[in-house]
Amino acid sequence: MGPIFKDRHDAAQRLAPRIKAALRAGEKPIILALPRGGVPLAAVIATQLDAPLDLVLVRKLGLPSQPELAVGAVTDGAQPNLEINAEVAQAAGLSDADIAALAEPALAEIARRRALWLGGRSPLGLSGKVAVVVDDGIATGASMRAALRWLRTQGAVRVIVAIPVAPATALSTITALADQLICLETPHPFRAVGAHYTDFPQVSDAEVSAALRAQDQGPRHRPP
Template sequence: MYRDRIDAARRLAEAMAHLRGAHPLVLAIPRGGVPMGRIIADALEGELDVVLVRKIGAPGNPEFAIGAVSEDGSVHLEEEAALCRDDWLAREVARQRELIDERRRRYTPVRSPIDPTGRVVVVVDDGSATGATMAAALATLRQRDPARLIAAIGVAPPDTLARLGALADEVICPEAPHHFRAVGQFFATFDQVEDDEVVRLLGGAT
């Protein structure tokens, strides 16, 4: 459905052209959301930062999210998490929190995260299967009192979008296929985004 993340970002930016002039704060979910966030922020004349949330993957199937951890330390669990051992889950949550702290130090070492309070905030990701990571990001940001909270996703199944609609003021997703296995199946090119690229994009280079 998309050539690559650039293609997806341009389509999302077109769908959000009405935000130009509102100086939106575009918060990308690393790492795949960051190249898209850079394009969207530039197109909408906004600012770019990251919102740090980490998916908790199911044992034996790490791509399937059973929850997520947010930068503020909060944990959001799906129903499937009840099937996991408590000790395993506690270790996984601790590991993801350490990774979040490490990423913040690496990504924005000389400044604090940009405050979303009172801003039009756009949360960007390349795609979402269960919605767990995006839901955690939205729930965390809602507590910071943004003026408007928008979820912008390249691709997600309809049931995920319906769930996210209860957490965001607006959900924008150009592609919502019913048959959904993984985000990468909807991109002709879906290369891994490296940390060095994230740091470069957050620095404003394109």
């Protein structure tokens, strides 16, 4: 099976009408990207929905011997949420303490990225809001699960996950944590997320910062 999407912009264009259809009358969502790959999609969707854009700062914890394989993920915050892929951890012989140790440099990297991408920009308040969480795809789902658990602690009243592509096996746990899941394609066999795009470049720090600045300077108003 060849690539499904031309690039992230193409995927966002296909997701946007599905998200619009999922919103209830009068709902004013906040679009939240999982950086960095989710930011280009979320920026397009935020513009089309005339909605504010923000980030969920989450960091995948790769196996030391295989960094692309997530043994878990951790989110930013006063009480960071650590999500563990139990099967991967068990196969690798890693204890909870081992994974907590892996999270320490990840949290330091999240802090660095917060300063770089957001500067002094305050996060949008999520209490009582509808949150639409966007990424360019899901592989194991660890980062998304960590993001969704964190969102619940922030008081979001409804959480919609919107992704272009994922393996069907990863979606059951996502469905359990979200109020609604929009996934355009579940190819089988599933390869790496980028294999389902014709053009899938790395998203730079500068692109993330620029996307946030562009949304802040646009005609929409940030919610109180």
